[in-house]
Amino acid sequence: MRAAICHTFGEPLSIEEVDLAPPGVGQLRVEVAACAICHSDVHFMEGEWGGETPSVYGHEASGIVTEIGEGVSNVAVGDHVVVSLMQACGTCYFCSRDELHLCDSPLPDSVIRLANGTQALTSMHTGAFAEEVVVHHSQVVAISKEIPLDVASLLACGVITGVGAVRNTANVKAGHSVVVIGAGGVGTNSIQGARIRDAHPIIAVDLLDEKLVSAKEFGATNTVNLTTEDPVAKVLGLTDGRGADYVFVTVGSGQAITMANELCRRGGTIAIVGMPADGTLIGIEANMFASRSRIILGCTMGSTNVGRDIPDLVARYQDGELLLDELISGRYEFAQINEAIADTKAGGALRNVIVFGRTAEPLPGNAPRPS
Numbered sequence: 001m002r003a004a005i006c007h008t009f010g011e012p013l014s015i016e017e018v019d020l021a022p023p024g025v026g027q028l029r030v031e032v033a034a035c036a037i038c039h040s041d042v043h044f045m046e047g048e049w050g051g052e053t054p055s056v057y058g059h060e061a062s063g064i065v066t067e068i069g070e071g072v073s074n075v076a077v078g079d080h081v082v083v084s085l086m087q088a089c090g091t092c093y094f095c096s097r098d099e100l101h102l103c104d105s106p107l108p109d110s111v112i113r114l115a116n117g118t119q120a121l122t123s124m125h126t127g128a129f130a131e132e133v134v135v136h137h138s139q140v141v142a143i144s145k146e147i148p149l150d151v152a153s154l155l156a157c158g159v160i161t162g163v164g165a166v167r168n169t170a171n172v173k174a175g176h177s178v179v180v181i182g183a184g185g186v187g188t189n190s191i192q193g194a195r196i197r198d199a200h201p202i203i204a205v206d207l208l209d210e211k212l213v214s215a216k217e218f219g220a221t222n223t224v225n226l227t228t229e230d231p232v233a234k235v236l237g238l239t240d241g242r243g244a245d246y247v248f249v250t251v252g253s254g255q256a257i258t259m260a261n262e263l264c265r266r267g268g269t270i271a272i273v274g275m276p277a278d279g280t281l282i283g284i285e286a287n288m289f290a291s292r293s294r295i296i297l298g299c300t301m302g303s304t305n306v307g308r309d310i311p312d313l314v315a316r317y318q319d320g321e322l323l324l325d326e327l328i329s330g331r332y333e334f335a336q337i338n339e340a341i342a343d344t345k346a347g348g349a350l351r352n353v354i355v356f357g358r359t360a361e362p363l364p365g366n367a368p369r370p371s
Contacts, residue, residue, distance in 0.1 A: 003112065003130035004337050005120060006055045009047030012338040013129065018056075018120065021111035023069030023134050030083055030135065033149035035128040036060040036351045037344045038157050039184070040275065043252075044123055045341070048277050055121040056112055058129030058354075059085040062152035065140070072137045074307075080149060081140040084156040084306050085124040088138040100138075100305050110134035129337060131356055141310040147317070150331060150353050151324045155310050157301070158351060159324070162189025162250065164302020164309060165273045166197060170246055174198035179235055179244040179263050180220070182251035183211040185327065185350045186273060188218050190248045192323060195219025196316070199246075201238050205231055210348065218323055235263045243268060252276040261288055269295040273302075327351050 001020055004013040023029050041057045043049050061083040065075050075081055088095050089105035109122040110133065120127075127133055143152055162185070166172045178194040180187050183206040194202045195218065204215035205224045212223035224234045235244055243265035249256045252274040260270045261284050288294065302309075316322035329349035332340040340352040 001131040002334070003056045003120070003127065004058070004334070005114065006045055006053055006057060008053060009045065013045070013057075013341070015334065015337070017115055018130070019113045020130075020132055020134055021113075023067055023072075024108060025070045026072060026137055027069045027108070027110070027134050028065055028072050028075065028137055028140065029067040030061075030063040030081060030133050030140065031066050032061055032063040032083075032128055032131055032133055032356050034062050034153040034353050034355050036153045036156070036158065036353045037340055039344065040124070040157075041129075042341065042345055043275075043277070050278065051123070052121055054114060054118060055123050056127035056130055057123045059124040059126040060153055060157040061126065061128035061133065062143075062149045062156065063133070063356075064149075066132070074137055075140055075142050079142040080145050080147070080152070081142050082152050082155045082306075082310055083126060083128060083133060083135055084139050084141075084160070084310075085126050086139060086301055086304065086306055087125050087136050090138065098305065099303075101301050101303050107136050107138075129354070131334070139306070141306050143310070143314050144318075147314060150328065150355055151317075152314075153353060154324050154327055154351055155313055158185040158327070159189050159313060159322075160304040160306070160309055161273065161299075161302040162186040162191075163193035163196070163313065163322075164304045165190050165248055165250075165271055165299045166193030166199075166246075168303035168309070169273075169297055169299040170248070170269055170271050172197045172199050172246055175200060176245040177201055177203075177239050179203045179205060179247045179260075180215075181205045181247065181249045181256045181260060182274060183208075183215040183220075184250065184347075187248070187250035188215060188327065188350055190250055190273065191215055191220050192218040196321060203235060203238060203244065208347070214350065217326065231259065232262050239265065242266070245269070246271065248273050250274045252280070254280045254282045257282045258284060261294070264294055266292040267294065269297060271297045271299050273299045328353055331355050
């Protein structure tokens with residue numbers, strides 16, 4: 001099979017023939033149909049979060065099961081599946097408390113070898129910038145074959161993180177005010193998660209007008225452009241001077257977290273959803289939390305249980321409540337992966353999706369799939 005290999009941080013990926021070992025106990029093989037490009041992949045490829053090379057990145061995927069190993073019972077050969085980076089052993093301290101997103105049990109990753117015999121790192125337990133993956137059974141969820149596989153790939157990371165931050169981590173209630181800092185892929189899904197929860201107002205904050213226009217299409221009632229508007233004045237004006245009940249920071253920025261504290265009401269909640277670079281420090285006066293009873297939450301992958309949450313999101317997509325087609329900014333063939341990554345790095349895309357072979361059938365151009 002072919003995979004896109006990172007040999008040097010910051011350099012274009014190289015599409016090469018590699019060998020993928022067969023599934024072991026608890027694992028299965030999936031022919032990849034589509035893999036969306038997440039900014040986490042970009043950070044790893046740039047060397048910003050450490051790691052090693054050679055590596056195969058990509059973790060937001062969908063495809064068709066072609067082989068199952070011993071002990072796999074949740075899917076069968078031929079099933080269409082979403083492939084997530086999230087692994088769960090099912091028995092550790094965290095899994096036994098229904099905190100599967102915090103599972104810390106080491107589970108085996110796939111073994112990928114280059115033509116010269118060198119083993120490549122399978123990044124984020126997935127390595128889906130490739131024609132096939134071998135993953136742990138806990139990483140996959142079977143879905144209806146009626147769901148387009150390019151669209152399904154979005155459910156593996158950005159959607160579950162953004163929507164899950166609102167529904168699972170913070171548990172936003174109807175009528176609560178929400179600010180989302182960052183209207184990219186994850187932020188947009190936090191916005192539509194807030195819309196699904198009937199929050200009001202829903203205020204999107206970003207630097208780019210085009211992202212703020214898009215944010216309104218997904219459910220934002222108001223927007224703030226940081227280059228031209230005072231976010232504190234705008235949010236206070238929309239919340240009777242209190243500040244927002246919830247502030248979701250969906251960008252990996254220490255400055256954004258500091259700003260969130262200024263936008264949050266007494267007794268409100270700040271959720272840190274975006275992943276800051278290693279070593280990022282924030283300077284917030286401690287008394288602002290103690291005297292004002294504010295809550296700060298860390299959010300890993302939207303506190304998602306993939307077996308519970310992905311089927312629910314699929315149903316909401318089928319009902320028209322969850323927007324997925326509209327998240328796809330561009331579809332690219334595997335040979336165009338470096339072009340797709342460059343466009344993602346430029347900052348305008350919500351999600352660019354790599355489509356593969358016979359299982360994908362991408363549409364001409366980059367328009368959303370018609371309903």
